[in-house]
Amino acid sequence: MTRATATLLLLAALLLAITLLPPREPEGPLIRTRLLMGTVVEIRIEDTESARYDAAVTAAFAEMAAIERRMSPHLPQSEISRIAAATGTVGLSADTAEVLQLAHDVAEASNGAFDATLGQLIRLWGFAEGEPRLPTEEEIAAALAGDGASRLMIADGRVAKVVAPLAIDLGGIAKGYAIDRAVSVLAAAGVRHASVNAGGDMRLLGDRSGRPWRVGIRHPRKSGDILATLQLAGKAVVTSGDYERVFELDGVRYHHILDPRTGYPARGCQAVTVVADRAALADAVATAVFVLGPGKGLALLESMPDLEGVIVAADGNVSVTPGLRGVLEWP
Numbered sequence: 013m014t015r016a017t018a019t020l021l022l023l024a025a026l027l028l029a030i031t032l033l034p035p036r037e038p039e040g041p042l043i044r045t046r047l048l049m050g051t052v053v054e055i056r057i058e059d060t061e062s063a064r065y066d067a068a069v070t071a072a073f074a075e076m077a078a079i080e081r082r083m084s085p086h087l088p089q090s091e092i093s094r095i096a097a098a099t100g101t102v103g104l105s106a107d108t109a110e111v112l113q114l115a116h117d118v119a120e121a122s123n124g125a126f127d128a129t130l131g132q133l134i135r136l137w138g139f140a141e142g143e144p145r146l147p148t149e150e151e152i153a154a155a156l157a158g159d160g161a162s163r164l165m166i167a168d169g170r171v172a173k174v175v176a177p178l179a180i181d182l183g184g185i186a187k188g189y190a191i192d193r194a195v196s197v198l199a200a201a202g203v204r205h206a207s208v209n210a211g212g213d214m215r216l217l218g219d220r221s222g223r224p225w226r227v228g229i230r231h232p233r234k235s236g237d238i239l240a241t242l243q244l245a246g247k248a249v250v251t252s253g254d255y256e257r258v259f260e261l262d263g264v265r266y267h268h269i270l271d272p273r274t275g276y277p278a279r280g281c282q283a284v285t286v287v288a289d290r291a292a293l294a295d296a297v298a299t300a301v302f303v304l305g306p307g308k309g310l311a312l313l314e315s316m317p318d319l320e321g322v323i324v325a326a327d328g329n330v331s332v333t334p335g336l337r338g339v340l341e342w343p
């Protein structure tokens with residue numbers, strides 16, 4: 013073997029050794045999903061060494077599951093079911109008391125458009141049970157007569173029922189609250205860049221490791237299409253849409269967001285997306301704005317600090333609060 017050949021062989025061996033070194037794993041986000049609150053919840057951690065937050069993600073899911081157990085009207089042991097069954101005063105967890113208080117505040121701010129005491133009416137329409145039906149006018153009138161915020165008083169973390177029966181439904185707010193609690197659990201564990209996404213309703217923790225998060229708003233009539241994209245950090249984005257739970261009868265669409273004044277599905281909007289710091293507030297306000305319709309709905313968004321939103325009216329007209337104008341991207 014000549015010296016030149018030996019050098020060449022050595023070089024080749026070195027090169028081989030270099031190329032055979034395993035490539036450094038590019039560290040990806042930690043993404044986990046779980047079925048909760050009737051939807052797919054995805055938690056995504058974008059911090060470096062995201063895998064070390066696996067236990068925090070498990071704890072965040074557990075927190076959401078605990079909230080569902082407390083607030084579901086369909087689980088016999090939930091606090092909401094206990095309120096429905098009781099007369100007089102019911103002791104509440106701090107979580108449920110907080111949600112009922114926020115529901116009360118948004119009901120006042122929206123002139124009753126958001127109403128967490130519509131349980132009888134909501135059950136009558138059957139959307140949550142997966143068997144929606146068109147009730148008779150008499151049934152609707154009877155359900156409305158049995159509902160109403162004046163039946164509920166909240167004091168010192170307790171609920172005082174004024175009149176029985178009282179069917180509470182937190183379907184318009186509890187998912188947002190659960191998202192907030194999951195984010196709190198992640199933040200307490202040291203996570204700084206994450207998203208908690210429950211079927212399109214979400215809250216972001218920080219930015220996406222140096223970049224803004226890009227959140228697509230679904231087109232309410234062209235399924236699969238994006239209406240607009242938001243570039244955000246550290247905010248909640250929650251949508252109420254008439255396409256989520258819906259049935260059609262004799263050419264009329266009936267959906268799950270009900271107008272407490274009529275007992276029928278609210279007719280002013282196709283979809284409302286609200287951006288706020290907290291998902292619970294965004295959730296309740298999105299439902300309220302949907303019921304109020306585009307005119308009064310936009311006024312409500314503009315009257316409350318730190319609330320922004322996009323409203324798609326029943327005729328397809330889109331209105332946007334001033335604070336979102338630089339943040340929205342149209343396709």
Ligand code: AMP
Nearest residue numbers: 125126127128183184252268269270299
């Ligand atoms: P969302 O998708 O957040 O708008 O919530 C819709 C759910 O909230 C429905 O499925 C009902 O459980 C409940 N809901 C319907 N109408 C109202 C209303 N006017 N106020 C409060 N909750 C409502």
Ligand code: MG
Nearest residue numbers: 184295296299
């Ligand atoms: Mg809502």
